[in-house]
Structure formats: C-alpha cells, structure tokens
Amino acid sequence: MGDHGPVTLPWPAPVAHRPVRGNVSVPGSKSVTNRALLLAALSGDAASVSGAPATRDTALMVGALRALGVPVDVDGEHVTFGRHHGLRGGAAVDCGLAGTVMRFVPPAAALADGPVVFDGDPRARARPMTTVLDALRALGAQVDGSGLPFTLHGAGGLRGGEVVIDASTSSQFVSGLLLSGARYDKGVTVHHSGPPVPSLPHIDMTVTMLRAAGVEVDASDADTWHVAPGPVAARDWVVEPDLSNAAVFLAAAAITRGRVTVAGWPAGSTQPGAEILAVLARAGATVTTGPDGTTVEGPAELGGVEVDLRDASELTPAVAALAALATGPSRIRGVAHIRGHETDRLAALATEINALGGAVTEAPDGLEITPAPLRGRPDRPWRAYADHRMATAGALLGLVVPGVAVDDIGCTDKTIPDFPSRWAALVS
Numbered sequence: 001m002g003d004h005g006p007v008t009l010p011w012p013a014p015v016a017h018r019p020v021r022g023n024v025s026v027p028g029s030k031s032v033t034n035r036a037l038l039l040a041a042l043s044g045d046a047a048s049v050s051g052a053p054a055t056r057d058t059a060l061m062v063g064a065l066r067a068l069g070v071p072v073d074v075d076g077e078h079v080t081f082g083r084h085h086g087l088r089g090g091a092a093v094d095c096g097l098a099g100t101v102m103r104f105v106p107p108a109a110a111l112a113d114g115p116v117v118f119d120g121d122p123r124a125r126a127r128p129m130t131t132v133l134d135a136l137r138a139l140g141a142q143v144d145g146s147g148l149p150f151t152l153h154g155a156g157g158l159r160g161g162e163v164v165i166d167a168s169t170s171s172q173f174v175s176g177l178l179l180s181g182a183r184y185d186k187g188v189t190v191h192h193s194g195p196p197v198p199s200l201p202h203i204d205m206t207v208t209m210l211r212a213a214g215v216e217v218d219a220s221d222a223d224t225w226h227v228a229p230g231p232v233a234a235r236d237w238v239v240e241p242d243l244s245n246a247a248v249f250l251a252a253a254a255i256t257r258g259r260v261t262v263a264g265w266p267a268g269s270t271q272p273g274a275e276i277l278a279v280l281a282r283a284g285a286t287v288t289t290g291p292d293g294t295t296v297e298g299p300a301e302l303g304g305v306e307v308d309l310r311d312a313s314e315l316t317p318a319v320a321a322l323a324a325l326a327t328g329p330s331r332i333r334g335v336a337h338i339r340g341h342e343t344d345r346l347a348a349l350a351t352e353i354n355a356l357g358g359a360v361t362e363a364p365d366g367l368e369i370t371p372a373p374l375r376g377r378p379d380r381p382w383r384a385y386a387d388h389r390m391a392t393a394g395a396l397l398g399l400v401v402p403g404v405a406v407d408d409i410g411c412t413d414k415t416i417p418d419f420p421s422r423w424a425a426l427v428s
Helices: 030-043 056-067 099-109 122-126 130-138 172-181 200-212 243-256 272-282 310-324 336-340 345-355 388-398 409-414 419-427
Strands: 021-024 047-050 072-075 078-081 091-094 115-119 142-144 150-153 161-165 188-192 224-227 236-238 259-262 286-290 293-297 306-308 330-333 359-363 366-370
Touching: 021 243, 021 419, 030 047, 030 056, 030 078, 030 099, 030 172, 030 200, 030 236, 056 072, 056 091, 056 099, 056 409, 091 099, 099 115, 099 130, 099 172, 130 142, 130 161, 130 172, 161 172, 172 188, 172 200, 172 224, 200 224, 200 310, 243 259, 243 272, 243 293, 243 310, 243 388, 243 419, 272 286, 272 293, 272 310, 310 330, 310 336, 310 345, 310 366, 310 388, 336 345, 345 359, 345 366, 345 388, 388 409, 388 419, 409 419
Parallel strands: 021 259, 047 236, 091 115, 161 188, 306 330
Antiparallel strands: 047 078, 072 078, 115 150, 142 150, 188 224, 259 293, 286 293, 330 366, 359 366
16 A cells, blocks of 8 residues: 555646636535445445545545445446445455545444454555544454554444544544444444534534434534434435535636636535635625526635634635735634644645745644735745645646646545646636
C-alpha cells in the first residue's frame, strides 16, 4: 500500500481572461456514497448505489468491501451488491487517504470472522485514529495498534453497548460507530465528551441514511446517539451531487465576476457543502435557484467575510482562496480540527497563499486573511500536500493570478474525476 500515484510535473493553472461562465455537473457526494456503500454491504442482501462518483475514495471503499468478502460490481457510476452471509476475515484493507474508509470500515470489520489488516498512504498514517480504535476496544473488539497500520481481530460479531468518546477532532468517529452499530449484539450508544463536535451535519447525514435503511436511531439528546440492534434493510440508494465539490466552481464565478450554474442542486440536503451559497452571498455574490440548478453571479467587488465553518470545514480552502482575492479582510473560525485532515490545512493554506505574496495569519481555530497583491512564483509551484482541496484552491487562485502551477493536480481524483479537463472547459 502506498501513495496515490506517480509524481507528475506541475500543472499550470488556467488564467481566466474574461468572466467565467458555464453550466457544471459535479460528481455525486463522496460522503453520501461511502455511507451508502457501507450500508448496502451491511444489509447482506441485493442492493445498489446509483450516482457513485468514479473517484479514488469510492474505489477504496469498494475495494475494502470486496476484501471483506462482499460481492460488489461496479459499472460506471452504478454499484450493485450481491447477497452474502457476513463479512470475511483474513483480509487487508487499503484506506488510501480516505477518512471515510479508515474511520467507517473498522467498526464493520469487527463483525468479520477473522483478522483484518488496515493500512494506507504515508500521509494517512499521521491521521488521528485512536478515538475509533479505543472505542472499538471498549465495545469488545481486539485491536493491535493505535493508528495505521493496525490489525483488527474480528470475531464474527461484537458485543456493542455504550461508549464515551472525544469526537472533537472528527465527526467521522461518531458516524463510523453508528453506521455499523445496528449489527452489534447490544446496538451502540455513543456519548461525546469534550469540545464541540465539528461538522455536525455529517452526523445528521449518517442518522438520516440509517433511518432510511430501517435502523432505529435516537438522536434526541445533545452529544448522544443511540442505534438499536437489528437488521440493516437493503435498498437502492441514489446519490446527490457533491456540494463541497461544487463550491470551487461557484467560487470561480464569484472571483471573476462570472456566472456559473451547478445542475441538480438538491432542494434540501444534509451536506455541509450547501453552506457555500451563504458564504458567497456574504462576499457580495448573487445566488439564485431555478429549474436548471443553482446559479452564482460574481459581484463587481468581492468583499471580505467573517465565517464560522465548524459545520462545513471542507469549504475552508475554497473560502480562503476567495478571501485572499477580496477587497477587505476576512476571518475563518471554528476549524482547528482540519489540522488533522489530509494535511494540516491551516498551515498549508497560510504557507501557500503567503508564498504568492499574501498576508495570512494562522489563528488557533482558523485563519485571518488580509488582502495583498498576489503573484505567481516561477521558482515554486503551489503545493497541494497530496490534498485534493488544497489543489483546487490553487486552481481557484490561478484564475486571476498568472503563473500559478499546482504541483500535484492528480490528487483531485480523490473526489473529482478528471478535474483538470472539467476546469479547463469552464475557463475556456
């Protein structure tokens, strides 16, 4: 198991010589997809997932489920599951750099009938894992290790019950336990104790999808979630567009005084990425929704923003790029936990924007961004740190800052297949 691909030459970000205009279709939500794939596998029956994006994260989840003995067939964006009689041990799971795989699959693998070895990309080995592994131990599992790589010794089932965790570094710790909890003998009750849980809408997404699969979930008490033991119903899941991926395309309209429409924007969604519309409106953009989708028109002058992105922290790189091009200062708060994402995103954004001449200061829980003239660096590419959202932030800045080149645009295949072509088509 290794890094996601070979080293490539820096990618020159296309410059927008006129306002960006276009209609965009974005791949399905990776968050919805990987939850749906796992729930389909846990049903043990015939099921399907439509609209699953052909991304690396999807492929890693499919690979993990296949390794555990689940019959899975992939045809483009349609994934079908065959019947099976439980998860198989004696397996090796490659998590790559996918948080949903490394945090969601171990609680399911505790149901397997033998040992399961987990590993991933070199950067994944630095991502926090002790919370979910210690929780599984408390629920009756045997686990060797405290982070990737580790071995979980499946015993064909798990006692389950109550567990107290600190999920302040990632909501995925809660979601991972809830998704498999119905298959535990006693179900699972997760109590959070610590600073506020970030990205709570992602937990709401998990609860909504569990209920759609016939699972009884009680989320009526703050910081406590109870999943009753019982079956996970097979169903045919349909994945909506990934609104966090849509954010970078809509931001392109905002910073170039352009107009971009994203097709298929859901009328109501549990995806945190929907918050990008409020952020862009606060910066002066015009947001409208019609039969063709949701449209953003950029303002004549892009204003600074002060936003708390605790519930939508994946938007931070795009919002930081937007703020670096605004006419007034900006402050992003509530995102201390993204230091533990694919990379330390706060340090990475400050380093890369400042390398272009920006004025970004790290705060304990976010970034303070003061407008400053930016310029490309022929001697130094924008560094993506193997992080797909860092790469797309570089592409955004490159629209109006000539000479920006992203060192690893290929890492965008984590969530947006063929991003360079999609971006070039919008900018041309």
